[in-house]
Amino acid sequence: MAISSAGIGSGLDVESIVSKLVALEKRPIAKLESAATSIQSKISTYSQLKSLMSTFSDAASKLTRDSGWNGMAATSSNSSAVAVSVTGIASATSFGISVQQLARAQSVASTAITTPNAPVGGGTMTIQLGTWLHTSPPPTFTAGSAAAVDVTVGATDSLTQIAAKINDANAGVTATVLRDATGERLLVRSKTTGEASGFRIQVAEDGGAPGLSALAFDPQNSAGVGMAANAIQYAQNTKAKINGIDISSANTTFADAVPGLSIVVSQVTTSDAEVSVTSDTASMKKNITAFVDAYNAINDLLSASTKYDDETKTAGIFQGDSSAVALQNALRQQVAATMSGDGVYKRLSDIGIDMQRGGKLVVTGSKLDAALKNPEALKAMFATNVATDSDSNGLGVKLKAYTSSLLSFDGMMNSKADALSAAVKRNAAEQDKVNDRAAAMEKRLRAQYTALDTKMGSLSALNSYISQQVSQWNKS
Template sequence: MAISSAGIGSGLEVEDIITKLVALEKKPLEGLEKKAETIGTKISTYSNIKSLMSTMEDAASKLALDSGWNTLAVKSSNDKAVSVSVTGIASATSFSVGVQQLAKAQSTVSTSIAAGASIGSGTLTLELGAWNAGVFTAGTAAAVSVTVGASDTLAQVAAKINDSGSGVVATVLSDASGERLMLRSKETGAVSGFRITAANDTSDTGLSRLAFDLAAPTQGMAANAYQVGQDAKATVNGIAVTSSKNQLTGTIPGLTISLNEVTAVDADAMITSTVDKAAMTKNIQEFVDAYNAINTLLAESTKYDDATKTRGDLQGDGTAVGLRNSMRSVLTGGSEGSVFKTLSDIGISLGRDGNLTVNGSKLSTSLDDLDNVKKLFIQRDESGASTGIAAKMKAYVGNALSFDGLINSKTDALARESDRNLEQQDKINKRAEVSEARLRKTYTALDVKMGSLQALANYMDQQVAQWNKKD
C-alpha cells in the first residue's frame, strides 16, 4: 500500500489548510447545535409542565366531584363493641347502636375416630338452609353430594368436602383419642346453616357418624356439641335490625357499622359523623399547591431578567404565556350558584406573582357553610356546563393534556423541530465530508504535480552545475 502524506511534495501545510477549510464548512453547526440545546431544554420544560398539570388535574378532580365533598369524620363511643366506617355517600348525623346478639356460623364436630382409619363408604349430601325448632328449611342453593370411598380417611373426607363448593368448611382435629371432623358454615347467619345426610353403601353404617340432622338429635354429629347459625340482632336508635353478618350495610346510607360484641343493657354505643374539615382543607390546599407549582414554573420559564440580561427557557413562547393566562382566568372566574363568588371570599387570595395564598382561619370559617363552598368549586349551570372553579379547571387541564390538546401539540411541534435540526446537522456533516474528500484529492494532485516540478528543478540545477564545472 502506498503511503501518502499531503504537503511533502509541495512543502505546503496541507493538513492545516484542509482542517481550516472543513471547519469553515461546518461553521453553521455551531448555531444548529446551540439551537438543538435550546429545543431540548424546551422539551424538558414542557415535560415538567405536563407532569405538574397532571397533578393539577388530580387535585381539581377531588374538588370537582360530589364524592370529594362527602368526606366525614366518624367515631363510636365504644369502638370495642361497635365500629363504623364511611363506604359511600353519607351525611353528618348521630345515632345509637345496641348489640343484643352477634351473627354466628353453624358448627359441629364428630365423635373421635382412630387416626388414619377409614370412615366407611357411601355418599354425604350437604344442604344449606335454616334451622327453626329442629325443622330444616332448605335454601336456594342446590344440595351437594360427596362420595366417600371405603379406604378414605377423615382427612380425605375433609378435603372432598372443601373441594365440593357446598358452603361448608371441614377441618380435622387431632387429639389424644384420635381424629374428629369439625364442620362450619362458610358464612354466618341463620340461612347459612347446613344439614348432612349419609347414605351407606353397605351394612357398615360408619359414614352415618358424619350425618347432622336436628330431627334426629341422638344420631351422628347432632348428638355432639353444636352451634346453629344465627343472625346478628341490634337496635339503631331503639329500632330492631337484623343481619346475617356482623355488619350493618345500608341501614344508615353511606355507613358500614361493624358489630363486634354484645353491649350491656342501656349502654348503647353512640355513633357520630361530622364533616371532616381537615380532609376538606387538605384537598383545597393540594389544589392550591398544584396550581402554584405550575404558575411558578411558567413564570420562571417565560420571564426576562433585565438586571442580569438572562431569559427563561420559554421566554417569548406564546403557548406557555397563553397557558399561564388561561389558567389564571379560570381561577378568577366566579360561581353564580354560591354565596361565595370568588376564591378570595373563602380566604384564598391571588398574589402579584400569580400564586395563591390560603388564609387558614377564613377558610375554616367558610367550611362551616360547606354547601356553598362546594358550589364555588363544583357548580354547574342549567345546561350542565361547569361554572365551578374546580370543575372548570379540571375541564381545561383535561383538554390541554388530551391526545390532540395544547401540551401534546406543542411537544410534538418541538419534536419535529428537533428532527429538522438534526437533519440539517447531518446534511452539513455530509457536505463537509464530501468537501474534505474533494480537498484532499485536489491537494494530493497538486502535491504530486509540485513534487514533479520540484524534481525537474533539482535536475536542472544539477545539470547547470555540471556544465559550469566543465568550463
C-alpha cells in the first residue's frame, strides 16, 4: 500500500519542517504588506488633500470675480409690509415706499337658488376678459386682447354643471358653487389679479328655457341684472409710491420699478417704508473667511502629515516626503507674499489676516471690518488681473492660477497620485513573486520528502529481510 502521509517512511516531522521552511521563505510578505498599508494611507491622504485644494481653489476664484465685490444688499425698515431683494445689477441708493392698495382679482356672486341642483335655464354665456372703469358711474368695460369664450348651457343644467363647464372652457375665470342657508350661489372669480383681469359675462337665453340671465354680469349695459345686482369686487392693481411717484403692478411684485431690485408688498401702509441698498460687505467678509478657512484646512493636513511627534515617537504619513514639504512651503510663500503695484493693501496682514507660527492664518475681525469699508481697495488686492504682467496680479488671481496648475491633468496632485498607484501595483507584484517562490519551494520540498520516504521504506524492508535471513542462518 502507498505511503499516504509524508514522514511515515522516514519517521521525520515533515509537515513541521516544510511549514517552517515555507514560512521563512514568506517572511518578506510582512514587510511588503506593511508597505502596502502605508501606501494606501498616503493615497487616502492625497485624495483628501486634493479635495481640500479644490475647495481652496474655488475660494480663491470667488475673490477674483466682479460679482464677489460688486454685490449689493437691500434692507427695508418695514419688511412685513415691503420686502426688498437684489435680483440683478443694483446701485447703492435709498428711497421711501408707501402702499395704497394691493392687487386683487375680480369676484362676483349670483343670487341664491333655493332649490339645490335645480335647472337654471339654457342658452350661451359669453365670457370676455378686460378692464372695468368703475370709479365713476356708470361702469365701462374695455375688452382685452384675448378672444371672448362661449359656454353653452343646457336647459337642464344645474349650477354645479354650469360651474364645471365654465372651468373647462379656460376663459380666464374660475367658477365655484357655494351652498349656504339660503340655497346655492355661483361664485365667479378671475384667475389672476390686476385691473386687466376683469371680466364681463353676457347671456343669450334659450327662449324655450329662460332664466340663464340670472348669471349674467354686465353692469355697463344691464345694471342691476343678474350677478351685477349683488356685491361686486372689481379687479385692481397694486398701487404704491416711491418717493412720492406713483407705481402700479398687476400683482404684489414690482420687478422693474428700480433696476436690479425686486419689491414685494403685502400690506397697505400708513407711512413710508425706508429702503436702503448698500454694498454687501457681509458676503465679501464671508468669501474672505471661506478663503482663510480653506487655506488653514490644507495647512493643518500637511502639518499633521509631515511632522514627527516626539512624545509618541511616531512620524506623520508624509514625514520626510519632499513633495509634501515643498507644497506646504510654496503655499505659505504664496499666501504671505507682498503684492506689487500701488494698491492700498499690500499683504494679508494689512487687512487683519496674520500668519502664525506653523503657517496658520488668523483673522482679526475689527481690522477686516475696517478694510471692508474700502471694497475697491480689497478687490484690487485680490482680483487685479494684468494679462501682460502676472507678477502684478492680485493674490486671488495668483492663487487660482497656482492651484489650478496643481489640480490639472498633468499637475503635481495627479502625478503624485499616479506614482502612489504605481507603487501599489509594484508592491502587489512583489507579494505575488514571494508567494510564487514559496509555493514552488513547498512543492519541491514535498516532492523531495516523498522520495525520501519511498527510499527509506525500501531500505527498511530490505533491512527486515536481511535480519530474517541472518536469523535463519544462525539457527542452521
